[in-house]
Amino acid sequence: MNEVERVALASWLRLTHVPGVGNGARRALLKAFGLPGAIFAASHAALAAVVGPALAERVQSPEPTAAIEAALAWVEQPGNHLLTLADAEYPPSLLTADDPPLVLYVRGRLELLAQPMFAVVGSRNATAQGERDAEAFAAALGQAGLTVVSGLALGIDAAAHRGGLSTTAGTVAIIGTGADRLYPARNEALAREIVANGVILSEFALGTPALAANFPRRNRLIAGLGLGCLVVEAAPKSGSLITARLAAEAGRDVFAIPGSIHSPLARGCHQLIRQGAKLVESAQDILEELRWSRTPTEKAGTPRVFPSGRAGETAIKANESEEQVLTLLGRTPCDLDTLATRSDLTPAALLAILLPLELVGRVAQLPGGLYQRLD
Known part of the structure; x- marks a missing residue:
């Protein structure tokens, strides 16, 4: 500089x-x-x-002077960026949104901010199934070329980021603290992985702590960056519903995954569906609604990296992973748990493979949680 x-x-x-x-x-x-x-x-x-x-x-x-000098020193560090409204790299989708920040503090792969994005949000207190769904949907959206954006919270947000990181489309985490702070502490390892392979973005000055008032402001950026917003699990008063409302007000499509009528975490999603959100059962439902036809980011031969620390993390190529799962699936319908036992992969890792196969018509999901090979 x-x-x-x-x-x-x-x-x-x-x-x-x-x-x-x-x-x-x-x-x-x-x-x-x-x-x-x-x-x-x-x-x-x-x-x-x-x-x-x-x-x-x-x-x-x-x-x-002290705050300005600290920010100028921060931006000189590798991987750190400060974007203003006058910069060509400023995310174009935010320029047309309400109340765009004057300055964005960015850590990581700056080029991702020019890519089309899709928001995936949900409850901090998610169920295990909800986290698996969020990770699998995010991975399928990333496979289709959409960078996954979320808020780095525990639960659904973290799972969505892991799904995005498993593809070359990557993930963008919008945080409610200064970019020099990693919050919550339990997501520190994930945040560092996002800095290395995705983007962490904040509008707040360096050193800003985790203040409750900042997270609704953070939500408007999540809503503004995405072409649409998927809510996976949400209680009736969840902050995810704020993000969904902001997305709708910004003219974005809102999607929700339905759940059991007995689950409190399904009630927020059901509320959204009653208000006009699209009910979705697969990532293909979202892609069809968006009329998305972009070539997937992961081409044959591109390494697929599963989220760190999970069973089945491997360096085998994407097409080899898919062929392996198809072979293990066989010709008769099979449930996810059985396939996990056969493959030594976690259900989340399997879903990240099965959903892209479903998108191209090589696998069908049957009632009862069964999967069947079609070719």
Whole structure:
């Protein structure tokens, strides 16, 4: 970063640190003056004509030098990026969303932010089946070329990220803390894997702790980045329903997986379906609704990496994994547990293989949780 770029970025950071000035007022100033440097060079009278005298005085408050220098030092570290509204790499889907952040703190594969994304969210207190479904749906969406975006929470979010990481489409985690903090602690290993193979993104200044008010704001970015939003499990007052509402308000398609009428974690999904969300039973339902026809990101011969720490993690190629599972499946219908015993793979790893095979018509899912080979 040369000195001109450093000064320009420092002006953007200063604008985000002005106390008591919201994004609406900041955008009004940008519209009036062009770039942050021009805002801070303007007179009090000129600023007051746009945002009023009180906010104008705040804009002219002393520069928070320590915070700005810390951010500029952070961005110099490998894999760290600061994107402003003026940068070409700023995610285009957020530019058209409500209340786009002025600055994004990004760790990881910056190029993923230019890819089409799909949000997968759900309960922190998910069932084992819910986590398997989230991981399998995310893996199938990634196989089809959609980068999975979620919120790095425990439960469904974490499972969705693992599914996305199993494909070359990767995953994007939107967090409600500063990008220099990994939260929750139980997802630290997953977060580090995402930094290496995906993206962690935050709009909050470095050092921002896990504050309850920040997570609903985080949800609007998840909703804004995705072409659509899938809710896997959710209680009636789940934060995932906020994400789904924001996605719908942004013109995105909302999908929900139904569950048992006796399960509290199915009630939020059923509520969404009653309100117009699409009921889905497979990733193919989503792809058909989106009319998605992009070539899958994983081509024959591309290594498939299953989520770290799971049985069956292997370096065999994608097509070899699929042929192995097809051979073990045989010609008679077989349930997932039996296939897991035969293959020494976990059900989640198997679903990540079976769903793409289902998409191309080589496997059919039958009533009762059975799978049958078709070719």
